[in-house]
Amino acid sequence: MKRFCRLIDRLDTTTDTNKKVAYLAEFFDRTEDADKLQAVALLSGRRPVRAVSGKQLRSWAADESGISDWLFEECYAIVGDLAETIALLLPNPAGESSDSLSSWLLRLRNLKKKNGEEKRTFIVGAWSSLSKSGKFVFNKLITGGFRIGVSQKLMVRALAKHTGLTENELAHRLMGNWDPFETSFKQLIYDRDESVRLSSPYPFYLASPLDVLPEELGDGDQWLAEFKWDGIRSQMIAREGRVFLWSRGEELITSSHPELEELGKSLPDGTVIDGELVALKKGVPLSFNLMQKRLNRKRVSAALMREVPVALIAYDLLEWNSEDIREKPLYERREILLSLYNQLNHPKLLYSDAITWNQWEELEEMRVHAREYYSEGIMLKRRDSTYESGRKRGVWWKWKTDPLLIDGVLMYAMPGKGKRTNLFTDYTFGAWDGDRLIPFAKAYSGLTDEEFRSISSFVRRNTLERHGPVRAVKADLVFELAFEGIAPSARHKSGVALRFPRMRRWRKDKPASEACTLEELHVLMKKFQPE
Amino acid sequence: MDLIVENENGLYVPEADVYLDPWRKVKKAFISHIHADHCRYGNLQYICPRPSLPILKKRMGPVSVHGLDYGEKTTVRGIEFSFHPAGHIPGSAQIRVAGQGRVWVYSGDYKTRSDGLSQPFEPVKCDTFITECTFGLPVYKWPKQAEVYRSILEWWNENKQNGRAVVLQAYSLGKAQRLIHGLREGPGPIFCHSAVQQMNTAVRKAGFDLPKTRPLTKKLGKEDLKGALIIISPTAFTGHWTKVLKTYETASASGWMLIREAKRRRSVDRGFVVSDHADWEGLIEAVKATGAERIICTHGYQQIFSRWLSENGWRAEELTTEYGESAGD
Numbered sequence A: 001m002k003r004f005c006r007l008i009d010r011l012d013t014t015t016d017t018n019k020k021v022a023y024l025a026e027f028f029d030r031t032e033d034a035d036k037l038q039a040v041a042l043l044s045g046r047r048p049v050r051a052v053s054g055k056q057l058r059s060w061a062a063d064e065s066g067i068s069d070w071l072f073e074e075c076y077a078i079v080g081d082l083a084e085t086i087a088l089l090l091p092n093p094a095g096e097s098s099d100s101l102s103s104w105l106l107r108l109r110n111l112k113k114k115n116g117e118e119k120r121t122f123i124v125g126a127w128s129s130l131s132k133s134g135k136f137v138f139n140k141l142i143t144g145g146f147r148i149g150v151s152q153k154l155m156v157r158a159l160a161k162h163t164g165l166t167e168n169e170l171a172h173r174l175m176g177n178w179d180p181f182e183t184s185f186k187q188l189i190y191d192r193d194e195s196v197r198l199s200s201p202y203p204f205y206l207a208s209p210l211d212v213l214p215e216e217l218g219d220g221d222q223w224l225a226e227f228k229w230d231g232i233r234s235q236m237i238a239r240e241g242r243v244f245l246w247s248r249g250e251e252l253i254t255s256s257h258p259e260l261e262e263l264g265k266s267l268p269d270g271t272v273i274d275g276e277l278v279a280l281k282k283g284v285p286l287s288f289n290l291m292q293k294r295l296n297r298k299r300v301s302a303a304l305m306r307e308v309p310v311a312l313i314a315y316d317l318l319e320w321n322s323e324d325i326r327e328k329p330l331y332e333r334r335e336i337l338l339s340l341y342n343q344l345n346h347p348k349l350l351y352s353d354a355i356t357w358n359q360w361e362e363l364e365e366m367r368v369h370a371r372e373y374y375s376e377g378i379m380l381k382r383r384d385s386t387y388e389s390g391r392k393r394g395v396w397w398k399w400k401t402d403p404l405l406i407d408g409v410l411m412y413a414m415p416g417k418g419k420r421t422n423l424f425t426d427y428t429f430g431a432w433d434g435d436r437l438i439p440f441a442k443a444y445s446g447l448t449d450e451e452f453r454s455i456s457s458f459v460r461r462n463t464l465e466r467h468g469p470v471r472a473v474k475a476d477l478v479f480e481l482a483f484e485g486i487a488p489s490a491r492h493k494s495g496v497a498l499r500f501p502r503m504r505r506w507r508k509d510k511p512a513s514e515a516c517t518l519e520e521l522h523v524l525m526k527k528f529q530p531e
Numbered sequence B: 001m002d003l004i005v006e007n008e009n010g011l012y013v014p015e016a017d018v019y020l021d022p023w024r025k026v027k028k029a030f031i032s033h034i035h036a037d038h039c040r041y042g043n044l045q046y047i048c049p050r051p052s053l054p055i056l057k058k059r060m061g062p063v064s065v066h067g068l069d070y071g072e073k074t075t076v077r078g079i080e081f082s083f084h085p086a087g088h089i090p091g092s093a094q095i096r097v098a099g100q101g102r103v104w105v106y107s108g109d110y111k112t113r114s115d116g117l118s119q120p121f122e123p124v125k126c127d128t129f130i131t132e133c134t135f136g137l138p139v140y141k142w143p144k145q146a147e148v149y150r151s152i153l154e155w156w157n158e159n160k161q162n163g164r165a166v167v168l169q170a171y172s173l174g175k176a177q178r179l180i181h182g183l184r185e186g187p188g189p190i191f192c193h194s195a196v197q198q199m200n201t202a203v204r205k206a207g208f209d210l211p212k213t214r215p216l217t218k219k220l221g222k223e224d225l226k227g228a229l230i231i232i233s234p235t236a237f238t239g240h241w242t243k244v245l246k247t248y249e250t251a252s253a254s255g256w257m258l259i260r261e262a263k264r265r266r267s268v269d270r271g272f273v274v275s276d277h278a279d280w281e282g283l284i285e286a287v288k289a290t291g292a293e294r295i296i297c298t299h300g301y302q303q304i305f306s307r308w309l310s311e312n313g314w315r316a317e318e319l320t321t322e323y324g325e326s327a328g329d
């Protein structure tokens, strides 16, 4: 545990990825297999089962630190992270536990079966035997959400250094369902069992945002252009009569999509398709929110399947006749995919057509209008590219449409987390409905510190009402908001929900009265909504 | 009647018709220390602690200013004023105001633990204490200064061995000098950005013992700065320097660095917890030492700290001021 905590501390002392990889590799070199395996599991997002609630932790921690619950809550609200708040508040012991990471995790795993009092005793005991960084890591283990600025990619790079295996090979081995308590480091990395191999997807290859001029990509003939869909990147696997549907988040989502399981059964054995899972009605994509409705269910009802029908838009073919064909050039893979698609002729399988174009300007024109095709931009892939893993730059690009823009009036402001309480950084914006403002979007990023400071000063002087930390302010400041999409929403008073809203600039030139109206929002929404 | 009240210009002593650290232009202002949020432009007359005089003159230019020694009393319309060390930055003070049997102390900014350079904090007995509470939250517990300096030196040394410079971002008055003083035994030269150099000169003039530092001029190249420590304010660290240095590491020295998210937002490699304000325990210790029954909390987490004080037997109130928007941490 000590060594793992030290690793977490060191990773935090640099933003240089090479250094991070070096620290990780050093950790792997010096740590015994059982702890290595647990670390790999944690850093690839496999979190221990959660045995206690945040509420329990909060109240025990408040007791242990000798402060009232309200004061603990204030601390938590300002620090913004429960694990860290507890680590900061509780006293540090003189000595420190020397138990291994895996022994801590094993005890955590068994905690689920214990009663409330036993849980409390265990956790409070742990707090009093761990250093500040030990407490932080331990709390992260209990609360799940182990995000420490190390991507799986970096971890795999370090593991490659440590084992001498290639990153691709390792990434593949780490995918799928495995449990650090039911396998060993050797088994996972060197000899994996057949049933796991059967369900394992390939690591996804992700496109990078295009940050150069398209002309700089050279000869347009070498590039394949497709529309980019706003769905869930997925892999469909058909092997030995069984079907597995994986999302990019490495979640197995077969059971919530029975109609796709059907599709999978009609695929020939030893086929893996990379595509986009989309909700589609009469050939038109539905909003992302609707699709999420399905994702969150383990089982779906017939009614929901009718309401939100899904399909797979196939981009690429990774395995064919049980053979890994990722090293073949893209155009060859897509040729096989197209003939498979034609042969199958299944209503749930669509083929992502290549856009026909001659000049970069033509493609640019398509990109600008992509939203009218219900797409969020264009993908550019080199025709001869192999299927890489992770986010390797250079051969696959995503070229998104410019964001939608609208001007909103600042209505409510809230202090940010983990920063000065004096700075208001989280805002709610309103649109005019007659002479009333209706809130329609929240945003907290996109401005400079300088701007946040001067807005905070405005907020302090123009507060109309306070609701806890939230302040209602005089309708005066106008901001241009950028967002990626707009859909109807019954949950919001405005009747619309924006996708990824953020502040683009402070429109000091615009009086509040000239900001957008609710009607304008609804017109915009209808423009991008089928039916 | 209250000796000190707040009006739109700042903290006001009605019986003497003077202000303490006003935020708008006034006739006569007592100044606790020369941070921008406490000492603003445009007052007709300034009165500050004597060791702050050279700093005030450097910052404000030619203004009418009068210096008082710590503990020296001056009377305005029958009200007595004096400055007492606050330990915040070189030359900083608390302001004691007394008249007709009442004694109030306005803390300005302070820290209770000595930084080795500034005149250490001295508690002053009073009935009402107006206290800052920038870090008035129990999560703020400062590590020992010696430990932090040791880790800064380690970091500097490690980078020096790799032929790199280190860039330490610090507020130009107070924090910068404290670090220069504390890191004087370091493995290489210390270069300071012009804003820091100017303050160094003023602080030396005020009688503080600062080691020699070199100016960070545009003539310097990568080779000249190898293994050096560069002290610069966050806003002055521009593209010019990133181009000149090429490979380097950055750090911020501030109390906010205690919280991971705060460090992330500054996007520095390292965050060192060095604060010129009192931590939670320091605030409580200071409040107790004044013996005051009534505590007015301002400048920071005043809502939280005053609520805690009320629950623990003090008569506590909060006061919203305009301090703390641009100053030292």
Ligand SMILES: [Zn+2]
Residues within 6 Å of the ligand: B033, B035, B038, B088, B109, B327, B328
């Ligand atoms: Zn200050």
Ligand SMILES: [Zn+2]
Residues within 6 Å of the ligand: B035, B037, B038, B109, B299, B323, B324, B327, B328
């Ligand atoms: Zn201040």
